[in-house]
Amino acid sequence: MIIFKNVSKRYPDGYVALNNVDLSVASGEMVFLTGHSGAGKSTLLKLIAAIERPTSGVITISGQNIAQLKPAAIPYLRRKIGFIFQDHKLLFDRTVFDNVLLPLQISNFDHNTVAARVRAALDKVGLLKKEKAMPIALSGGERQRLCIARAVVHRPAILIADEPTGNLDVEYARDIMALFTSFNQVGVTVLIATHDASLLEDTQHRILSLKQGKLAT
Amino acid sequence: MIIFKNVSKRYPDGYVALNNVDLSVASGEMVFLTGHSGAGKSTLLKLIAAIERPTSGVITISGQNIAQLKPAAIPYLRRKIGFIFQDHKLLFDRTVFDNVLLPLQISNFDHNTVAARVRAALDKVGLLKKEKAMPIALSGGERQRLCIARAVVHRPAILIADEPTGNLDVEYARDIMALFTSFNQVGVTVLIATHDASLLEDTQHRILSLKQGKLAT
Amino acid sequence: MMRAWLTQHGFVFFLTLRRLIATPLTSLLSIIVMGIALSLPAGIYVLMQNLQAFSGQMADSPQMSLFLKLDTTQDSIEKVNQRLEENPQILSVRFIPKDAALQQLQQSSGLTDIAASLGRNPLPDAFVIHTQENTADALEQLRLTLQKWPEIEHVQFDSAWIERLNALLDLGRFAVLMLATLLSVAIIAIMFNTIRLQILTKRDEIELSKLIGATDSFIQRPFLYFGALQGLAGGATAWLIMVLAIRTFNEQLITLSQLYAIDLQLQPLTMMDSISLLLFSGWLGWLGARISVASHLWQIEPK
């Protein structure tokens, strides 16, 4: 489903964040991405959602070449993806509920089922009681869970999680991993970038390891 | 040095984040604070820096009652503290160098030694090469290390770190912990809130555990 | 489909309204700024409309003075008046009795009581007419015809006088034009900048929406509503200022009208003018929002 061929990414300041990466993730697969701070994990994930464009190489998702996507087609690609951003990107002038509502508004979901979906997503991450709060009143871990709820509310085909458990304690991290696994079991392709050794220890999923922009399998 | 007596914190929406907390941290001590997501760790740390005020109880730092501090005196309390915020709070319109420079500018440091100090702090967290970059061009872990550099650059008497290693891999986390320990060895009081089990495993320092706003020692 | 569209737009509309209310100071200040900025060119427009109605015929069509013989009777004057008004070449007829002419002389020169000093009024009665044609030939023809009337002593058309008046009016027009240009640039810049700055504070929202797959038009929509609503509110404020200003000004004019015994009153904004004002201001707000959002969107595009 997701195929990288000879992909490199050089940022405008000259720094090469990814160097000739070849990669293939099958549809419905769950993959971990690990590596040092600054190894290029976030860059790789951003390339999938066309948030950054590769300097060279080809990225195909379901046969579509992302590198050559017209700007008008990008929104429709992104709607297939649920992205948990490393820096959260919450909107601090809306309630918790409205933050999770956003992805549904964007893709014109049916108004009658929307509220139920938002609540279901909040329930899964244990934030249902806080639906009327503003994000500023959430603890660090609660914010991270809010991001997760927002990424899964529209049931995307691909789930990309960039450091989803950095602010969570072991129990919550286990719950969140279980949530990801359950998504994966119903066919969602899941990519998780993480440093958390405890997540990687007892997993039977594939682990990709980046080292200074190169994939070391 | 830091003494909490019967401290409670109820947020404006009615939620009680801290409930009758008694606590005493000696000068030069290093203490870990742990607990579930939403247990009140950040709230407790914010009370020390007078970012939030307690609803009831007394907090004294070096004999000063924080709860009754006049607004004009607060800046001078905060300059004694180095605070690593859970949500980073970087300024995205300044370079990495200027972000670290800020605490020194605030307290009128001597202009001649300032640049050297900033570079020393950046070097300690491994960001010396990126001093001219903008924070937007940093990876998640690099941003976290930038926050740490900013918190230590003015050599505070108290170092408060709220989840300082959430975005760091094991090696960097170990380096950062070593950095904190070295600060502690020269007499700095260090408080660290964390979920990271690996940090807590092999430490000989005191561990405070919060559970739903109550201290469970 | 239609219903979904309506719900979507209705939702955005109310969201925008709620936001305007949520930041009352910012909204109010911006609306006042836009209102004042808009009321100035609108005021100039009203003044120009009124001046044009007042001085239009006077300045634009050529004018001729007919001096009557000194001994003309009231009867003959009436007859001349009637014949002039029936003439299709003549647009307007204004009779200036000798007393009025003397009075005007006194007013304009600062010389008072000339009649008293002279013992009697030396001036003749006269007619001032405006003609349809303004070619020299046709005017000369008309002059010759009128000269032949027995009651008329002398016919004069003076282009120098008109030139002077025109120069004065030109100056006025120039001043108004200069001011209007300046103000137009100003309101566009002010509304544009106000809405742009307000949107700058929403950078996060634009960026996030883009990142989770919102189309450009979806992202722009609330901001366009916001700009248009703010612009409309600014236009309404300008309209209110205009109405109040015209009313206050007319009250002042009453004194003047009484002194000069003429009817000087500014005409209020017409329905059409009011609607144009609102539409224009709404459009300006919309444009300001559009340009700001578009520039943000462009910055976030992957390269």
Place this chain on the structure above:
Amino acid sequence: MMRAWLTQHGFVFFLTLRRLIATPLTSLLSIIVMGIALSLPAGIYVLMQNLQAFSGQMADSPQMSLFLKLDTTQDSIEKVNQRLEENPQILSVRFIPKDAALQQLQQSSGLTDIAASLGRNPLPDAFVIHTQENTADALEQLRLTLQKWPEIEHVQFDSAWIERLNALLDLGRFAVLMLATLLSVAIIAIMFNTIRLQILTKRDEIELSKLIGATDSFIQRPFLYFGALQGLAGGATAWLIMVLAIRTFNEQLITLSQLYAIDLQLQPLTMMDSISLLLFSGWLGWLGARISVASHLWQIEPK
């Protein structure tokens, strides 16, 4: 200590300058907006200054008309002139030859070539004088004295005429006052809002500085510099607009001056006026910044 203070302030000053340059569109637009907003009241001020100089003596001190006998010789006129000018009660003396009076009559009435129609000029030569005193008694005294001179046929002072002129001038003043009030509110709101909105985009910086122990005055400083600098730049823009406008306007006035044979030229801004303009605009920017920052600071205070 002093040196540290200077370095600090110098640093903040250059930081602010660099920032202004770093966001050229925002800075430029804001400066243009402020410049235009400021140039309007400044323009009104210049017009008022000029009008006052022009019409001051005319409107404010009472005026008297002295009509000479119809057969007065040039010699006697000179003598009368000299005697009037030597009188300490008389502020100014203006001679109006009969030809000029006739010409003025023609201009103002629209009646042309009266002399031609009348055969000869029926008007007397006259003097118009302005007096120092304006009590009715003193004026009557002066009138009686002058009346006794042999060359003078008749002395007149007409309060009705002055009343009318005053009514007109009052109206003008009222219009100017209304406009000036509106514009003053406008510029204050515009500058305030522009700088406030620019500062709203820096909320993060204010918040962080506060959290790491900056004093309120330290946090405010760069924003105050920013506001004052922007205000100054706006004032300079307004000054430039004024200079250009006065120059262009004076070019237009040349035509009019030639036609009326008088010297009509707007006086440019004085050095003092220019400095006041700059200081005022700088102060406004500073105030806008101060209020916005203070409100943010207050919000971040722990409760």
